[in-house]
Amino acid sequence: MKINIIGTSGSGKSTLARRIAAELAIPYIEMDRLYWRPNWQGTEDDALWSRLENTLAATEDWVLDGNYNRTRPVKWRNVDLVVWVDYGFARTLYQAVSRAFRRAWHKQELWPGTGNCESFRRSFFSRESIIIWTIKTWRSNRERYEADMRNPQYDHIRFVRITRRQDAETLIASLKAQYEKGFAFPVSGNPNVN
Template identity: 65%
Template sequence: MKINVVGTSGSGKTTLARRLAQALSLPHIEMDVLHWLPDWQEKPDEQFFAELASMLEASPGWVLDGNYDRSRPIKWREIDLVVWVDYGFWQTLFQVVSRAIKRAWSKQELWPGTGNRESFRQSFFSRDSIILWSIKTWRSNRARYLSAMHDEQYRHIRFVQLRSHSEAEAFIRSMAGNA
């Protein structure tokens, strides 16, 4: 099975994808790991897309987490399921703020080998704030995924929209039971 977990930054995509991958005994692929270089530099799309395609082709099944809408032609080419973590605005905002505080406090490296860490200044007082990004993109992400769910070119894909933590828990249990 090939699954892409999508949703606004801070919605819980990576956590859900990890848990789903574990429940299904599939590899978990985090797009941010493939995308980010040290010092918050982004890989050029050509390199990013090549590495993404290589990772996806390396296994007959996987759980991929991440949006990177421009990569849809690669990641949705042979996908079976898109799981959309679509929690409400206030829930998502609460989660992204909580996560930013924890990460800034712990100074944990976000992606191995990059040295990239969140700081209080970056998270709360910067134009590059993940919190600000989440606020700005929440509505447009919802519109994009609602549109994709009804787009004829994606009719081969099963979409699951999760609107709460309890729905997510039930979904993981049902997928694990069918594995």
């Protein structure tokens, strides 16, 4: 089973992705870890695509956490399920602010070997602020993902839209039951399955 978890920064996609990967006992892959290099330097698109392709090809099943819309030709080529974490704006912003505060307070390295840590200045007082990014992209991401779900180019993909915590719990239970039976689909019991 190949699953991509998408959503605006702060929506909780990483938490959900890790949980699904743990419940299904399949690899968790974080797009940010593939993209970010030391000193907050990003990876050029060609190198990112190559790194992503090699990482996804290395295992039969995976849960991929991340948007990086320009990588869709690679990540959605063979994906079975795309889960869109679409909580309301207030909740998403609150989660983004809380996470930024915790990361800055603890000075935790975000991706091993990069040395990249959030700081209060970077999170709250700079143009690179993840909080500003969340505010700027929440609406446009919703429009993009709604269009993706209707796009005939992605008819081979099953989309699930998570709008409540209970939707996530229902999805996890359904995926686990289906995976244990050896069947990836259909995912049932979720009112937001399209």
